[in-house]
Amino acid sequence: MTNALEIEGLTKTYGDGFKALKGIDLHVAEGDFFALLGPNGAGKSTTLGIVCSLVNKTAGKVRVFGYDTDTHLSDAKLNLGVVPQEFNFNQFEKVFDIVTTQAGYYGIPLKQASASAEKYLKKLGLWEKRDTPARMLSGGMKRRLMIARALVHEPKLLILDEPTAGVDIELRRSMWTFLEEMNRQGTTIILTTHYLEEAEALCRNIAIIDHGKILKNTSKKALLQQLSLETFVLDTEKTLDAAPELNGFPTRLDGEGALEVEVQKGQGLNQVFVELERLGIKVVSMRTKANRLEELFIRMVEENAAESTQTVEGAA
Amino acid sequence: MTPQALFTAFSTIVVREIRRFTRIWAQTLLPPAVTMTLYFIIFGNLIGSRIGEMGGFEYMSFIVPGLIMMSVITSSYANVVSSFFSMKFQRSIEELLVSPVPNWVILAGYVTGGMARGLGIGLIVTLLSLAFTRLSIHNLPMMVLTVFLTSALFALGGFINAMLATKFDDISIVPTFVLTPLTYLGGVFYSIDLLPGFWQGVSMANPILYMVNGFRYGILGVSDVNPFVSLGMILVFISVLAFIALRMLERGKGIRH
Numbered sequence: 001m002t003n004a005l006e007i008e009g010l011t012k013t014y015g016d017g018f019k020a021l022k023g024i025d026l027h028v029a030e031g032d033f034f035a036l037l038g039p040n041g042a043g044k045s046t047t048l049g050i051v052c053s054l055v056n057k058t059a060g061k062v063r064v065f066g067y068d069t070d071t072h073l074s075d076a077k078l079n080l081g082v083v084p085q086e087f088n089f090n091q092f093e094k095v096f097d098i099v100t101t102q103a104g105y106y107g108i109p110l111k112q113a114s115a116s117a118e119k120y121l122k123k124l125g126l127w128e129k130r131d132t133p134a135r136m137l138s139g140g141m142k143r144r145l146m147i148a149r150a151l152v153h154e155p156k157l158l159i160l161d162e163p164t165a166g167v168d169i170e171l172r173r174s175m176w177t178f179l180e181e182m183n184r185q186g187t188t189i190i191l192t193t194h195y196l197e198e199a200e201a202l203c204r205n206i207a208i209i210d211h212g213k214i215l216k217n218t219s220k221k222a223l224l225q226q227l228s229l230e231t232f233v234l235d236t237e238k239t240l241d242a243a244p245e246l247n248g249f250p251t252r253l254d255g256e257g258a259l260e261v262e263v264q265k266g267q268g269l270n271q272v273f274v275e276l277e278r279l280g281i282k283v284v285s286m287r288t289k290a291n292r293l294e295e296l297f298i299r300m301v302e303e304n305a306a307e308s309t310q311t312v313e314g315a316a
Numbered sequence: 317m318t319p320q321a322l323f324t325a326f327s328t329i330v331v332r333e334i335r336r337f338t339r340i341w342a343q344t345l346l347p348p349a350v351t352m353t354l355y356f357i358i359f360g361n362l363i364g365s366r367i368g369e370m371g372g373f374e375y376m377s378f379i380v381p382g383l384i385m386m387s388v389i390t391s392s393y394a395n396v397v398s399s400f401f402s403m404k405f406q407r408s409i410e411e412l413l414v415s416p417v418p419n420w421v422i423l424a425g426y427v428t429g430g431m432a433r434g435l436g437i438g439l440i441v442t443l444l445s446l447a448f449t450r451l452s453i454h455n456l457p458m459m460v461l462t463v464f465l466t467s468a469l470f471a472l473g474g475f476i477n478a479m480l481a482t483k484f485d486d487i488s489i490v491p492t493f494v495l496t497p498l499t500y501l502g503g504v505f506y507s508i509d510l511l512p513g514f515w516q517g518v519s520m521a522n523p524i525l526y527m528v529n530g531f532r533y534g535i536l537g538v539s540d541v542n543p544f545v546s547l548g549m550i551l552v553f554i555s556v557l558a559f560i561a562l563r564m565l566e567r568g569k570g571i572r573h
Contacts, residue, residue: 014573052414055573074317074416082414088407097335104328105415107321149411 002066004030004157004188005051010060012046012212020046022212023060028205030065030156033183034190035199035220038209039301044192045085047209048161052082065156078106081155083146085162085192091135095126098134099149106153113152120148123178140171147175151182158182160191164198176202196297200224208297210304231289232269234259237282246275260289317416325417326425333429337395344395344433345440348387352441355383356448359505371507371538376449381532382504385466387441389499389524390491392434392467396426396474397487404478409571419565423475423558430471431464438463451535458543459534465550466527470495472557479564479571498524503532508540523549 007026013019021043028034038044049055051062053073062069064076089098096117103113121127124144129137134145143163150158160179164172172195179202183189193199199206200220207217216223235258243251243259249272250262259281261272276283317325337344356376364375371378403409412422445451453459473490481487502524508516519525520541530546533539539546564570 049573053572054410054413056568074418077414077416078317080414082410084407084410086407088410090403090406090408092339097332101328101332102411102415104331105325105412105417107317107324107416109324 002030003063004028004032004065005190006061006063006066007047007051008061010047010050010062011058012043012050012055013058020212021050021058021060024209024212024214026207026214026217028157028188028190030188031183031186032188032190032205033180033203034188035203035206036190036192036209037196037199037206037297038192042210043212044209045161046212048082048159048190048192052080052159053077054084078153079156081150081153081158083143083150083158083160083163085165087142087146089134089142089145089149092133094131094133095121095137095145096130098145099152102149103152108153116152116154117148120151124148140167143167144175147178155187157188157190160189162192162194164193164195172198208300210301213304215300215304229265230263232261232263232272233287233289234261234276234283235285237284240281244276244279244281246272246279249275317418322418322421325415326421326428329412329417329422329425330428330432333395333399333426334432336399337429337433344391345437348391348437349440349444352383352387353444355379356445360448371509371536373536373538374449377451377536378507378532379505380445380449380451381535382502382528384438384441384445385463385528385531386499386504388434388438388463388467389470389527390495391437392430393470393474393477393491393495395433396430396471397478397481397491399429400426400475400478401481401484401487404481404571405484413568413571419562423472423561423565426475427468427471430474431467434467434471435463438467453535454537455534455543457534458547459531461547462527462530462534462543462550465547465554466531469527469550469554469557472554472561475561476557476564479561479569482570498522499528501525502528503540504528523553526550 005028010024012021050057065079067076069076099117100113208215243253360376367375508519526546529539529541530543533543
């Protein structure tokens with residue numbers, strides 16, 4: 001099967017000498033729903049910017065559905081739809097004009113462009129707003145407008161950079177449903193997000209990037225299997241003065257007096273409750289401290305930061 | 317992209333540009349019409365009647381070609397510089413950068429959009445001038461060719477200015493401190509025969525003098541310079557500026573990191 005995206009040895013050094021990418025390799029299979037995760041400044045947007053021709057690379061290869069962006073840029077771009085992180089449309093243009101104009105840039109005649117614009121504006125709930133200047137739309141509507149604009153030429157690969165940033169929960173869920181439908185219909189999707197819950201809910205494969213390097217590139221399933229420890233937060237009937245000692249389970253109290261219990265993979269939760277029962281502590285509710293992916297992500301990034309510090313100290 | 321797709325992309329840019337300047341017509345189309353009408357009334361009618369003839373024609377007839385050309389130059393330049401810079405500022409230029417439109421089509425689209433406004437204003441000013449004087453055309457091809465090429469040249473200039481600009485101040489410096497003085501000193505209101513020898517020589521270094529005179533030759537049949545030299549110079553300038561603009565686009569000057 002063709003890869004939707006192949007990145008090899010990609011580096012980017014900005015004019016001020018900052019190395020945003022230090023030779024990354026990334027392969028995204030056709031039909032995948034892929035997440036590129038990393039903290040702020042990790043290199044996510046630079047990577048996607050290079051793929052979309054918004055950033056000049058320093059070295060390396062990028063291929064979109066086999067088309068090398070150095071030699072077949074036009075073909076690569078025809079297969080690509082982009083939803084950037086920040087609003088980047090003319091605020092004074094009408095919604096319909098923004099979408100049909102984008103189709104025109106891809107060489108789609110107006111009649112066909114209008115039909116495609118209608119299809120996606122309807123799907124994204126913006127058809128009623130078609131004659132409204134973009135500046136009059138709400139934040140969520142502007143995000144959806146950028147998705148409609150990115151899809152108007154029916155790309156095979158859709159790249160979304162933080163698509164649900166600043167969007168309320170209800171709208172975020174409806175956007176997830178829409179993206180899942182697009183993916184089911186065959187569109188390969190790559191997204192970056194700060195909401196790890198989003199990546200866990202949507203994506204099949206995940207890469208974690210930090211300080212311009214890929215730390216992990218694997219399936220979500222394989223990644224979650226690496227999670228050896230999970231933290232549970234328990235609200236107790238009576239406020240505890242100190243964290244109780246539970247055999248085999250490290251505990252602490254959080255800032256609000258709730259009990260945090262660390263459970264190793266394979267330990268099971270029953271023993272936690274046996275221990276609590278032994279100490280006469282009644283639990284009224286329970287939740288996980290962070291979602292599983294978030295816990296793993298934070299640990300990887302922390303480990304990478306510690307390694308980087310050691311390297312720097314070693315070099316010094 | 318197929319030739320048909322390229323044409324669609326080109327016409328999309330042109331239509332968007334025309335839609336922009338017609339949407340804000342009170343800022344783009346009306347001011348030059350008002351300004352030029354004032355020029356016709358004050359310089360042509362009131363002062364011109366006391367000046368008498370210039371270059372063998374009554375003063376009003378003499379200044380009309382120059383004023384038309386002045387409005388074409390400033391409007392062609394202003395359209396591209398403000399449109400392209402606002403796209404950079406709003407980052408909507410990224411819509412074009414992610415699309416497969418080749419750089420030469422982007423450049424051609426913007427230049428044509430600038431020409432549409434410049435020539436549209438030229439037409440409006442020409443029609444207004446008919447209320448003050450009669451226009452006869454001496455050499456139609458020369459007139460049309462000169463005004464089209466001049467419009468293209470200044471649209472290209474506006475494009476390069478917009479590529480280099482990093483703030484709004486940068487897009488008003490060239491029109492205010494370069495274009496306006498060169499236009500006023502480019503023989504719009506006088507024949508350089510009136511100047512002392514030294515200043516005639518200095519005036520010959522002003523490229524706008526050639527464009528105004530080439531256009532004046534097309535309408536009145538008189539010119540301070542050889543009209544074919546004018547055309548040749550415009551073509552050379554167009555080639556140089558188009559080359560520079562394309563190189564800047566390829567490198568992503570000011571638009572790609």
